[in-house]
Amino acid sequence: MIKVIISGFKGRMGSTAVEMVNNDPKLELAALLDPFATEKEVAGVPVFNDKADVLSVATDVWVDFTIPDVAYDNTKFALENKICPVVGTTGFTEAQITELIALSKSKKVGGLIAPNFAIGAILVMEFAKKAAQYFPDVEIIELHHDNKKDAPSGTAIKTAELIKETRTYKKQGAADEVESIPGARGAEFDGMRIHSVRLPGLVAHQEVIFGAKGEGLTLRHDSYDRVSFMGGVNLGIKKVVNIDTLVYGLEHLL
């Protein structure tokens, strides 16, 4: 039985993860964390407001769906206390990820930071990396619900990072292009462009559009429901307890 703590358990993803853990007989919900929670327990599971108090119960895996400002500290705290982090919260910097990987290696604790847990999103990233070898002109459009705090999405950043590995650098668009409204061409990452759409009704969606002479290629993934992320979270929880380093991206555990 793997004992799990869920940080951010009242949020959209945290509450879906609680349901997933409760429905898996191989997992046990051992603790819940939210600094603003007033209840002391939920169905017999202790609720903590302060992460230091989580250490009063035995836990193997720390699932984190909170906010960028606290997820880095939470992940560091979990690793330092030999709890394997499975982190979906986005907004980590490259330097933070590098530092956390080094910490995990020194502590010999497994972990996962995954900007996206949906298998279709992982496949789009992999296909995009492959396509960028042949199509250096690419724009990423990510579309999310209007309560999302970070932009661009963690998935869009990771997609751009993977594309960068195979794409020959190119500053896209006309050399003399002008933005008559600032931001019209989106964010620039290594010469390619990322656009963020926020609308009520959306969940999580991404298009990677490649263009070349006389042809185009569009890769699209849609998460219509947060249940789409739960297979990946479940797999992450079960895998991190058997590895001794933190990895960035679910693809490393598939």
Ligand SMILES: NC(=O)C1=CN([C@@H]2O[C@H](COP(=O)(O)OP(=O)(O)OC[C@H]3O[C@@H](n4cnc5c(N)ncnc54)[C@H](OP(=O)(O)O)[C@@H]3O)[C@@H](O)[C@H]2O)C=CC1
């Ligand atoms: N990797 C993936 O596949 C996915 C990742 N995400 C990412 O997960 C994160 C959460 O998304 P979502 O669930 O939609 O957001 P929500 O705003 O619904 O949930 C975040 C929760 O964290 C709580 N919180 C704030 N501070 C703390 C803290 N210090 N400790 C514990 N909990 C805290 C918030 O409480 P309060 O509201 O009271 O402030 C809220 O309940 C985002 O970064 C998002 O990008 C989302 C979907 C999929």
Ligand SMILES: O=C(O)C1=N[C@H](C(=O)O)C[C@H](O)C1
């Ligand atoms: O905030 C969200 O909702 C999502 N966040 C992740 C991201 O930033 O990529 C994953 C998914 O897109 C949903």
